[in-house]
Amino acid sequence: MSQTVIDLIMADHRDVEMLFEKLKSQPENRPALVAELAAKFVAHARAEETKVYPELAKADPSERGEVHHGVEEHHEAEELLAKLMEAGPDEAEFLTVLEKMVKAVSHHVEEEESGILPAMAKAIPADKLVKLGRVFSQAKAEELATPPRPVGRTKRELLEQAKEKGVQGCSSMTKEELAAALSG
Ligand SMILES: [Fe+2]
């Protein structure tokens, strides 16, 4: 039996929960674990936003609000991820940020698993969910293969960096365009 996009998304969620546990229990491995979390989280979120959420919005337009909310929650989690990457060796500070990130991600995962994924199971035929699973995996693999983009920075921070680098026309760019210009 081929895996559907729903199976794959849920397997990723369990994987991230395991990483959270390791981050708490293995302080000595934190730098590597944070890097792994960042890469996996961003690849999963981008693949959902570009390949999965739009299919649900198309199949069931009443889910558009839910999908939009999901994207906002990804961005919130990425802001926390950036803070986690910047957190110094101070144990208390790291754990405070980690706790916030775990809370934000758990909330999002719960909403996805109780709202978005059941809505997909209802609105999208099973064979299409299998196909979408392949598209989702492919998008994630591509995302993981590209060098990390500036994660979770505010638009203002990106704009300042773009100005420093002399990126042409940066003042009229969107946050995504700035991030792309800086990673290119
Ligand atoms: Fe997800």
Ligand SMILES: [Fe+2]
């Ligand atoms: Fe998500």
